[in-house]
Amino acid sequence: MSEIENGHGLQHRREAITGLGDALRLLIEQATATEAPTAELLRAAELIRQAAAPLGERVRGRFETAAADDLLGGVRLYNPVTGLGSAFAPPLEIHREGDVAVGTCSLGRAFEGPPSFAHGGVSAMLLDQMLGYAVTVSGRPGMTVQLDTGYRQPVPLYTPLRLTAQVVTVENRVVTATGTIATVDDPGTILVRATGKFVALLAEQAQRLFGPVTGSDR
Numbered sequence: 293m294s295e296i297e298n299g300h301g302l303q304h305r306r307e308a309i310t311g312l313g314d315a316l317r318l319l320i321e322q323a324t325a326t327e328a329p330t331a332e333l334l335r336a337a338e339l340i341r342q343a344a345a346p347l348g349e350r351v352r353g354r355f356e357t358a359a360a361d362d363l364l365g366g367v368r369l370y371n372p373v374t375g376l377g378s379a380f381a382p383p384l385e386i387h388r389e390g391d392v393a394v395g396t397c398s399l400g401r402a403f404e405g406p407p408s409f410a411h412g413g414v415s416a417m418l419l420d421q422m423l424g425y426a427v428t429v430s431g432r433p434g435m436t437v438q439l440d441t442g443y444r445q446p447v448p449l450y451t452p453l454r455l456t457a458q459v460v461t462v463e464n465r466v467v468t469a470t471g472t473i474a475t476v477d478d479p480g481t482i483l484v485r486a487t488g489k490f491v492a493l494l495a496e497q498a499q500r501l502f503g504p505v506t507g508s509d510r
């Protein structure tokens with residue numbers, strides 16, 4: 293019997309994945325910001341390799357979803373933007389306020405582009421996720437086919453951010469959504485804006501792209 297075949301085991305594993313994610317995010321933040329002596333860097337590298345080794349003893353293949361995930365239920369613990377288990381995720385927390393998706397996060401050193409500000413690609417990644425969420429909860433999920441971003445002011449690191457997204461038009465299979473990034477303290481000053489187009493997949497496209505993951509090709 294697998295470790296997580298009952299609900300308690302699943303919850304326990306999700307908490308453990310979140311705990312590991314927290315530890316990895318702390319590690320990335322400290323490793324990016326550190327000015328510790330060189331000997332400490334060498335020692336840390338050795339310790340990290342030791343910690344990583346047992347995790348690599350049982351891994352999933354490219355088309356296998358994580359045992360603790362629930363693909364159809366929207367639980368993706370390793371999503372690189374929202375996943376609590378992801379070392380890379382800020383993580384961005386998203387909820388709904390009526391028709392608007394609202395997200396919050398803060399970006400550390402690892403997301404730096406211009407000194408003390410976020411990398412532009414990171415802003416685009418956050419907004420792609422926000423728009424994708426708004427499109428999904430509108431009931432017409434799709435894949436991003438176009439994402440246009442306008443950078444009005446740089447996004448500061450170590451500052452609580454407020455992101456928004458909403459669907460603006462639906463034309464056949466194409467859903468258009470817009471989104472913004474501002475700070476929590478000054479939500480009226482838009483730092484980055486984005487417009488994205490999302491296309492609902494035909495059954496044939498979904499089968500071609502995701503059949504190996506969902507098992508519908510077996």
Ligand SMILES: CCCCCCCCCCCCCC(=O)SCCNC(=O)CCNC(=O)[C@H](O)C(C)(C)COP(=O)(O)OP(=O)(O)OC[C@H]1O[C@@H](n2cnc3c(N)ncnc32)[C@H](O)[C@@H]1OP(=O)(O)O
Pocket residue numbers: 365366420421422423424425428429435436437438463464465466489491493494497
């Ligand atoms: C509660 C649960 C919450 C869960 C939250 C989850 C959040 C998830 C968030 C995830 C966020 C992250 C999300 C990600 O990161 S998604 C990852 C990034 N995106 C991709 O990898 C997509 C790559 N593209 C493709 O595979 C194909 O283009 C697909 C298969 C999507 C469509 O195939 P194809 O290209 O052959 O198209 P079609 O012949 O079927 O045509 C369909 C319609 O689309 C129109 N069209 C096509 N391209 C464009 C374009 N560039 N601008 C404007 N329109 C375009 C086209 O005119 C036609 O319109 P119409 O004639 O029907 O009007």
